[in-house]
Amino acid sequence: MPATWRINRAVPAVFVxxxxxxxxxxxxxxxxxxAADGASADAGPHVQGQGLTPDNCAICHRAHTAQxxxxxxxxxxxxxxxxxxxxxxxxxxxxxxxxxxSNTERTGTPGALRGGGFKYALIDSAHPxxxxxxxxxPAGVVPELAGGAAVTSAHSxxxxxxxxxxxxxxxxxxxxxxxxxLSCGSCHDPxxxxxxxxxxxxxxxxxxxxxxxxxxxEGMRHLYTTTNYWDVEDEYAPAFIAGVxxxxxxxxxxxxxxxxxxESGDAVFTDRHISNGTTQGSPSCIQCHVAHGSNASVDAxxxxxxxxxxxxxxxxxxxxxxIDAKGTCRMCHAEK
Amino acid sequence: xxxxxxxxxxxxxxxxxxxxxxxxxxxxxxxEEERKRRRRKIAALAGxxxxxxxxxxxxxxxxxGSSPLPSIPSELPHYVSDIYGTDQPMGVAVSPSGGRIYVTxxxxxxxxxxxxxxxxxxxxxxxxxxNQAWHLPVYVAVxxxxxxxxxxxxxxxxxxxxxxxxKYLGALRPTGHLGKGAQPLGLAFGSxxxxxxxxxxxxxxxxxxxxxxxSGKELxxxxxxxxxxxxxxxxxxxxxxxxxxxxxxxxxxxIFNPAGKPAVSIERGVGxxxxxxxxxVAIDGNRLFVVDTTAQVVKVYRLPGQVTEVPAYIGSFxxxxxxxxxxxxxxxxxxxxxGRIYVTxxxxGRVQVxxx
Numbered sequence: 021m022p023a024t025w026r027i028n029r030a031v032p033a034v035f036v037x038x039x040x041x042x043x044x045x046x047x048x049x050x051x052x053x054x055a056a057d058g059a060s061a062d063a064g065p066h067v068q069g070q071g072l073t074p075d076n077c078a079i080c081h082r083a084h085t086a087q088x089x090x091x092x093x094x095x096x097x098x099x100x101x102x103x104x105x106x107x108x109x110x111x112x113x114x115x116x117x118x119x120x121x122s123n124t125e126r127t128g129t130p131g132a133l134r135g136g137g138f139k140y141a142l143i144d145s146a147h148p149x150x151x152x153x154x155x156x157x158p159a160g161v162v163p164e165l166a167g168g169a170a171v172t173s174a175h176s177x178x179x180x181x182x183x184x185x186x187x188x189x190x191x192x193x194x195x196x197x198x199x200x201x202l203s204c205g206s207c208h209d210p211x212x213x214x215x216x217x218x219x220x221x222x223x224x225x226x227x228x229x230x231x232x233x234x235x236x237x238e239g240m241r242h243l244y245t246t247t248n249y250w251d252v253e254d255e256y257a258p259a260f261i262a263g264v265x266x267x268x269x270x271x272x273x274x275x276x277x278x279x280x281x282x283e284s285g286d287a288v289f290t291d292r293h294i295s296n297g298t299t300q301g302s303p304s305c306i307q308c309h310v311a312h313g314s315n316a317s318v319d320a321x322x323x324x325x326x327x328x329x330x331x332x333x334x335x336x337x338x339x340x341x342x343i344d345a346k347g348t349c350r351m352c353h354a355e356k
Numbered sequence: 357x358x359x360x361x362x363x364x365x366x367x368x369x370x371x372x373x374x375x376x377x378x379x380x381x382x383x384x385x386x387x388e389e390e391r392k393r394r395r396r397k398i399a400a401l402a403g404x405x406x407x408x409x410x411x412x413x414x415x416x417x418x419x420x421g422s423s424p425l426p427s428i429p430s431e432l433p434h435y436v437s438d439i440y441g442t443d444q445p446m447g448v449a450v451s452p453s454g455g456r457i458y459v460t461x462x463x464x465x466x467x468x469x470x471x472x473x474x475x476x477x478x479x480x481x482x483x484x485x486x487n488q489a490w491h492l493p494v495y496v497a498v499x500x501x502x503x504x505x506x507x508x509x510x511x512x513x514x515x516x517x518x519x520x521x522x523k524y525l526g527a528l529r530p531t532g533h534l535g536k537g538a539q540p541l542g543l544a545f546g547s548x549x550x551x552x553x554x555x556x557x558x559x560x561x562x563x564x565x566x567x568x569x570x571s572g573k574e575l576x577x578x579x580x581x582x583x584x585x586x587x588x589x590x591x592x593x594x595x596x597x598x599x600x601x602x603x604x605x606x607x608x609x610x611i612f613n614p615a616g617k618p619a620v621s622i623e624r625g626v627g628x629x630x631x632x633x634x635x636x637v638a639i640d641g642n643r644l645f646v647v648d649t650t651a652q653v654v655k656v657y658r659l660p661g662q663v664t665e666v667p668a669y670i671g672s673f674x675x676x677x678x679x680x681x682x683x684x685x686x687x688x689x690x691x692x693x694x695g696r697i698y699v700t701x702x703x704x705g706r707v708q709v710x711x712x
Contacts, residue, residue, distance in 0.1 A: 078626045079607060079633055079650060087676055093632075093650050098703050102633065102649055102685055103587075103605075106462035107446055107494040108510060109541060109635070109687075110587045110605050116463070117492070119511060126558030127537035130511055139463070167490030 080210070090205075097177050100204040115204075115312055117168050118142055132164040135311040136340075138177060140168035145316035145344045148351060162342050165315075173337035174313025179203050186274040186289055187227060194287045200225040200271065207311075219267060228270035234263035261306070262298040268305040269295075275305075308348050314338035318345055431670050432656060433697055433710040435681030439475040445700035447495035447543075447636075447688040448707055451503055451520070454692035458505055459700065459707055460493035468493050468507055470522075471707075473692075481505065483516045484524055491516075495590070495688065497543035497551075501570065506551065508540035515540050515553065530555075530566060530575055538566065542602070542637075544591035550576065552599065554588040563588060565601055567616075579616045590637035590647070590688070598663045602634040602646065609634050609646055611663055619663045622646070629655065629669025636689035636699070643670075645689055647699065652676040652683045654699060654710075678704055 080099060081091045088095045103110030112123035118137025122128020132142035144163040176182050179201045187197040200206075206224045213220070221231030269276035277284070277292035284290055297304040316338040341348050439457070443464030450457050456478065457471045468481035483491050492511040499506065503520040506528075514527040530538045539557035546552065549570035556563050563586060565579035579599060580588075586605040593599055597614035607624025608631060624631050636647035644657040644667050653674040657667035674683045684703035691697050697710040 078624060078630070082626075093652070093676075098685060099650065106444060106466075107492055109446070109494065109589055110633075114511075117511075121510070121539065121557075123559050125537075126562050128558070130513070 095179070096203045096205055097179070100210075116140070118171075118312065119168075133312070134306075136171060136174070136313045136315070137168070138174045138313050139171060141165075141171050141310070141313055141315040142168055143310070143315055143342055145314065145338075145342060145347075148343050148347060169315035171313035171315050171338065172317050173340065175202055175311065175340070177202050177204055177206075184226070184271045186272040188273055190274060190284055190286045190289075192285065192287055196288060197272075198227070223267075223270050226270040228273075232263055232267040232270060234260060234267055261302075261304050264306050265296045265298070265304040272305075303352070308342060308351075309340045310342055311340070314340050314342060316341045316344050430712055432673050433712045435673075436696075436709040436711050437475065438680070438701075439471055439698075439707040439709065440705065441471075441477055442469050442700075442707065443705060444702050445688070445705070445707060446702065447493070447508075448690045448698045448700050449496040449498045449505070450690045450692040450696075450698060451498050452500055452693070454694060454696070456498075456520075457690070457698055457707070458496045458498065458507075460496050460507060460688075462492060462494065462702075466492055468496060468505070468518075473696075475709075479522055481507065481516075481518050481522055481524075483509070483512070483527070494541055495543050497545055499549060499551075500545055500547070501549040506543050508543050508553065510539045510541060510556065513537070513539055513557070515543065530568075541587075542589050542591040544593055546593050546597065547595065552579075552591050552593065554585070554591060554601070556587050560586050565591065565599070577616060579612055580610075584610070584618070589635045592637040592639045592644075594639050594659060596663070600637050600639065600644065602637050604633060604635055607631050607633060609637065611667075613663050620666045622657070622666060629657070631655070635687045638689045638691045638697070640691045640695055640697075645691070645697065647686045647689050648672075649685050649687055652686065654686065654689060654697075673710065674699075674708075681708070681710075683708070 080093060082093050083091060086092055090096075092099060098105075101116060104113050104115045106114060106116045108114040108119070108121060112121040113133065114120070114137070115133065115135075116137055116139050118133045118135070118141035119130050120133045121130045136143060142165045144165045148162045181199045181201050183197050184200045185197045187200070188195060202225075204210075207219060209218045209220050212218055215234060217234075219234060221233050222228050265276060274284070274286055274289040275292065276296050277294055278296045280294050281291060284292065294303050295305060297307065317336060318339055318341065319336045343351065439459070442459050442461040443466075444462040445459050446462045447460040448457065454473060457473065458481075459469045459471065461467060461469065465480075465482075470478040470480065472478055481493075490511065491509055493507045493509055493516075495508045497506045498504070504525065505518040505520070507516045507518070509516055512527070514529045516527055517525040519525055530536065537557045538553070538555040540553050541556055542552075542554040544552045546567075551568040551570075553566045553568070554563075555566055561582040563580075564584070565588060567576045567579065568574060569576050579601070585601065585603050587603075588601050589604045590602040591600065598619070599612040599614075599616070601610045601612070603610050603621075609622040611619045611621060613619050622629065622631055631646065631651075632648050633650040634646050635649045636645075638645045639659070642659045644659050646655045646657070648655050651672075653672040655672045656670045658670055659667050674681065674686060676682060676684065678684065682704075683699070683701050685701075686699050686708075687702050688700040689697065695712055699708045699710065701708050
């Protein structure tokens, strides 16, 4: 029986429903959604110790006629978008739209990147489950949207100057952080480093001196989507969570705290939520935040204004939260 | 005759006066003057004839639209103009008549925009019922038989089909064990109307080219064994039915004979004619065009008589930049029946027009 094209003249809604219902895997601050052996971002041209021939280098580099730093043919971000941008013509991750494709299963359905996208995200930030009025339910999920929504804020990767909030040591003098300029390569190692998200041990411009190697269990298969992010049953999540807060804190140094209700001595980041959780359900950075961009809104109805660290008025945005407004708090704390 | 009026043969000194006589006679002087007059007449007549020939040539060219005279074709095309109005354009196709240019955009409203050959927008195409981010047109091809427009959408895992009038005809999805879960990118039609499609679904071992019958429904075969391709993008077929596939992430162009057997390839490298990140592919006569996205150029090759020979590199056009004739990450390419070349210039947000 030969395979055929099926012409579906009224299928789009069915297709969307199917896609929306599909379960996906994600976690992490990073880029990709794809999983598994070969599902790792440490694949393709980003393979540690492999493919380092002049011919392969020629994809991105020129020895004598480069037009950008690091002997790159072109400035970095658009170079990355050539494969990882809209349409994902050369990768399983579309970091512009916050979409991930399975590169382990042909029939895998595209879905939402856990890290969101730089222009769009598929995070149904208004309808998380687990917001009980009686108590916390960290096993709840943030569903995927059927279609992308424009992000309200994102890490800017166009190399423009931006504030790395909380960057630097504890300071008795008010200090929000330090200006940095980010590109994709600030956090990711394009040559591969053996880690499936190819996160650099020390992000560029972070000022950190100690690297954080996030554990990668043997046979690690999963990346994490918005839907399974809170899944406490997932066997691989703990490994990532164990290291991710320390990694994020390479830049956001003074956000990392192992205690609450203890003055840090910092004039701005004085008393802080626990953020160094290393186990599932304990508070880590990625329990509340995404890495690329989020369509959540901190000024959604019923919310309160969220200011910058020094309480300066701040416009609308997501603060890279996964859930609108104080919904993030209600994932773990009963409504007061 | 006044003294000193004597004429002398050019380059000769007058002979010394030897008793009042000179060596040139009157008859000789008259003949020389006559010759000079004749030369002037002939030169004037030749000039008039040349001017007349040019005028006649220009009139005939204006009336016929093409040169009646044999010309030596340039090896590389020249820049003509741009078509602006698309957000991060990726794919481009031209209708058989050349009157419509279809361009896919990968950001913004993510429409397929339709332009006439002068660059005026005629309309847009979009699958019904979807917001802007949940459909993502990538490449486009026009059926030579029906002029229906086929648009690949990896995100929706289908090929959306529109009539020449823009009516949405439905979504094509390959079914069965060969086609299930396909994620289409590149599209091209064979001379018989067969539809060729690159499929990047699943792991690398599953990337391949699928070939559908002219009915558009029956999946005839696949091209490439497991691992042959790695994110194949652009496709093109020559007049003999040879298939050219931009095996993008492998950095090569692979050529298959009409039976689907691999023949030769142009490989990745830093040498003349080597490829970096090939994406769009097009063929015009015996010329092969390959968009090398990260090299910011279109590379041009001369096709050999036999598919067993590697195409000969001619040169490239473009180069990095934002000016006329410069690219920032070009991707798709199409050529109309007059040899006019359209190249999507993704980051510059335009389609460039080149011609010979």
